[in-house]
Amino acid sequence: xxxxxxxxxxxxxxxxxxxxxxxxxxxxxxxxxxxxxxxxxxxxxxxxxxxxxxxxxxxxxxxxxxxxxxxxxxxxxxxxxxxxxxxxxxxxxxxxxxxxxxxxxxxxxxxxxxxxxxxxxxxxxxxxxxxxxxxxxxxxxxxxxxxxxxxxxxxxxxxxxxxxxxxxxxxxxxxxxxxxxxxxxxxxxxxxxxxxxxxxxxxxxxxxxxxxxxxxxxxxxxxxxxxxxxxxxxxxxxxxxxxxxxxxxxxxxxxxxxxxxxxxxxxxxxxxxxxxxxxxxxxxxxxxxxxxxxxxxxxxxxxxxxxxxxxxxxxxxxxxxxxxxxxxxxxxxxxxxxxxxxxxxxxxxxxxxxxxxxxxxxxxxxxxxxxxxxxxxxxxxxxxxxxxxxxxxxxxxxxxxxxxxxxxxxxxxxxxxxxxxxxxxxxxxxxxxxxxxxxxxxxxxxxxxxxxxxxxxxxxxxxxxxxxxxxxxxxxxxxxxxxxxxxxxxxxxxxxxxxxxxxxxxxxxxxxxxxxxxxxxxxxxxxxxxxxxxxxxxxxxxxxxxxxxxxxxxxxxxxxxxxxxxxxxxxxxxxxxxxxxxxxxxxxxxxxxxxxxxxxxxxxxxxxxxxxxxxxxxxxxxxxxxxxxxxxxxxxxxxxxxxxxxxxxxxxxxxxxxxxxxxxxxxxxxxxxxxxxxxxxxxx
RNA sequence: CGCGAGGUAGAGCAGUGGUAGCUCGUCGGGCUCAUAACCCGAAGGUCGCAGGUUCGAGUCCUGCCCUCGCUACCA
Numbered sequence: 202x203x204x205x206x207x208x209x210x211x212x213x214x215x216x217x218x219x220x221x222x223x224x225x226x227x228x229x230x231x232x233x234x235x236x237x238x239x240x241x242x243x244x245x246x247x248x249x250x251x252x253x254x255x256x257x258x259x260x261x262x263x264x265x266x267x268x269x270x271x272x273x274x275x276x277x278x279x280x281x282x283x284x285x286x287x288x289x290x291x292x293x294x295x296x297x298x299x300x301x302x303x304x305x306x307x308x309x310x311x312x313x314x315x316x317x318x319x320x321x322x323x324x325x326x327x328x329x330x331x332x333x334x335x336x337x338x339x340x341x342x343x344x345x346x347x348x349x350x351x352x353x354x355x356x357x358x359x360x361x362x363x364x365x366x367x368x369x370x371x372x373x374x375x376x377x378x379x380x381x382x383x384x385x386x387x388x389x390x391x392x393x394x395x396x397x398x399x400x401x402x403x404x405x406x407x408x409x410x411x412x413x414x415x416x417x418x419x420x421x422x423x424x425x426x427x428x429x430x431x432x433x434x435x436x437x438x439x440x441x442x443x444x445x446x447x448x449x450x451x452x453x454x455x456x457x458x459x460x461x462x463x464x465x466x467x468x469x470x471x472x473x474x475x476x477x478x479x480x481x482x483x484x485x486x487x488x489x490x491x492x493x494x495x496x497x498x499x500x501x502x503x504x505x506x507x508x509x510x511x512x513x514x515x516x517x518x519x520x521x522x523x524x525x526x527x528x529x530x531x532x533x534x535x536x537x538x539x540x541x542x543x544x545x546x547x548x549x550x551x552x553x554x555x556x557x558x559x560x561x562x563x564x565x566x567x568x569x570x571x572x573x574x575x576x577x578x579x580x581x582x583x584x585x586x587x588x589x590x591x592x593x594x595x596x597x598x599x600x601x602x603x604x605x606x607x608x609x610x611x612x613x614x615x616x617x618x619x620x621x622x623x624x625x626x627x628x629x630x631x632x633x634x635x636x637x638x639x640x641x642x643x644x645x646x647x648x649x650x651x652x653x654x655x656x657x658x659x660x661x662x663x664x665x666x667x668x669x670x671x672x673x674x675x676x677x678x679x680x681x682x683x684x685x686x687x688x689x690x691x692x693x694x695x696x697x698x699x700x701x702x703x704x705x706x707x708x709x710x711x712x713x714x715x716x717x718x719x720x721x722x723x724x725x726x727x728x729x730x731x732x733x734x735x736x737x738x739x740x741x742x743x744x745x746x747x748x749x750x751x752x753x754x755x756x757x758x759x760x761x762x763x764x765x766x767x768x769x770x771x772x773x774x775x776x777x778x779x780x781x782x783x784x785x786x787x788x789x790x791x792x793x794x795x796x797x798x799x800x801x802x803x804x805x806x807x808x809x810x811x812x813x814x815x816x817x818x819x820x821x822x823x824x825x826x827x828x829x830x831x832x833x834x835x836x837x838x839x840x841x842x843x844x845x846x847x848x849x850x851x852x853x854x855x856x857x858x859x860x861x862x863x864x865x866x867x868x869x870x871x872x873x874x875x876x877x878x879x880x881x882x883x884x885x
Numbered sequence: 886c887g888c889g890a891g892g893u894a895g896a897g898c899a900g901u902g903g904u905a906g907c908u909c910g911u912c913g914g915g916c917u918c919a920u921a922a923c924c925c926g927a928a929g930g931u932c933g934c935a936g937g938u939u940c941g942a943g944u945c946c947u948g949c950c951c952u953c954g955c956u957a958c959c960a
Contacts, residue, residue, distance in 0.1 A: 211960060214958085257959085420890085420954090423887095423955075424889095424956095427956085495959095496890085498960070499889095500957070565897090566897065570890080571890065589920060589922080593922090595923085597920065663915095668919095
């Protein structure tokens, strides 16, 4: 029976291009699922769009001396075209900067406001008087009151790991202008999540205990157990959707309030274009709503957005939120700022017409249950050993044999032997297993069922050996090749979701004209190609990828990483001049490390014994992530000796070892002769 | 620190109480229609560690270790 589905894929944020992590985590699974549902005859709206609001874009614009509009136009165009070229089959890809979205988001805000859902609160927040802006915690830096790190953020000190309030920082500074933030009162609207705790508990914790993924369920449970808090849904900012109330000038909707509404406005835009009613896709309880996201988005899609939808009293809730974990690249976290990524638009240029290879590799190794690693070595191996050797080679064998023995016409099916029946049976059983996997969002498993079908084909040919029988029993060969051709056709149907470009090419080679109901013919065991049907000459579906190409990609990664490093090799801004007396108050000495050990239960802290003249002092330093204890022994360092002692994690620390942070984010000791340092390095 | 997920052959994964499995890689053999492709076979695991429950534990319980993530702006 045909059902209605609304499938959403996380809105990409338009401050950077799309990389393989986005694809493996969200877009390829969502695309496969949508294509699958369509081939089953379901009514599918596969919805996405660019997320174009928020502080990050406004900041990036300021930094690059552009307008936010220029930034979003650039990335929206890039993202849009690379999705298109990659075959992500969105029914609509919109933008949150469009009028229809502004209107939709404001309407939903209005509805919630009129229903009295929001709480209004006036609080004092940090304000930058020079930039004339309120500051998010992240945009205030200052000295950590706990470890004296001078670059602690308003919410957390990354050196000692303590969580902080921006108010606790010593000498707070705005990262926008360098000005000293002051307090200013401001009014905001809060979504009282705490009042919906029971709703979330019943709906997810009780209702979806067994059908949602453990990582998603666990995350939600963790939020609910720790007590949901009211959350502000407005911000004082100049970039975003204006809050549609008279007493809210200068305020915009919080980006996380407006972004998920983008799914709805994108659906509206699509429905208008094709003359449909959008409402059933969001308001009809028969519709299945599925959100594809990455794990960092769980709270928004499982708690905040559903509460918003629920509170309006008009919308349906997601049936499932199959969030994936993260993909690493060559053993390291993918990082946009460090340029450690494989960008989709660059892949498309480097590997033209090979979209399916990346689709296959990423889905075969999708981070479904835990973080996974993408390596070019694996990319090459999967292409050469699976797509080329198993899938492509089987198809090629069948085409070559059919032309060699039957002039490219499908031969008759004569007497069926047990091995023929066995093979034909798998044309039904494998698609059924494949379907089960897809319906459970187990795409990695589904890709293995697909390749399994090609394996069955290779084995069938190896077992029956038609090239030997042709001399003695041409009738038998006729049956074998008919069977092999049915299998090839089945392969072209089963691969439509994961390998859409390949599937299309193969169907052209087979001259498969009617595309209607291919899936049904497949699982009902109908004859897929009739005798005497003429097929095209063989052409290769996949090509081998050689070592040189892979070396080139690996080299490129290294170089772009270096390139990014040289850009970020920035010189810290000058601080105001100080009185020489202040400097004289600092006591700096050279010390030598004579012992080092990690402080237990911490990530970064290392306990060092420092020999200074005749004395030995104990100093705790946040360098454990960058240095092995053994390598530190014997090292001479610059030591600030008259900093008041303090105790970190139960270990007394006297003074402070001077360190700089280099372009790779690695802490280096201040020894100007060292190759790790560069001129202009900020010492602290 | 708290919370969540993960830790199973060289690599990537499946396996929720009953003789440890799949794919890739490795080694050996077969085949020659095919993109030096394909098919068969073998080697390779104290299932993170330590206790416990049970006739029986990868699977349940307890403690610990390691990796990743979340802690409210990175998929």
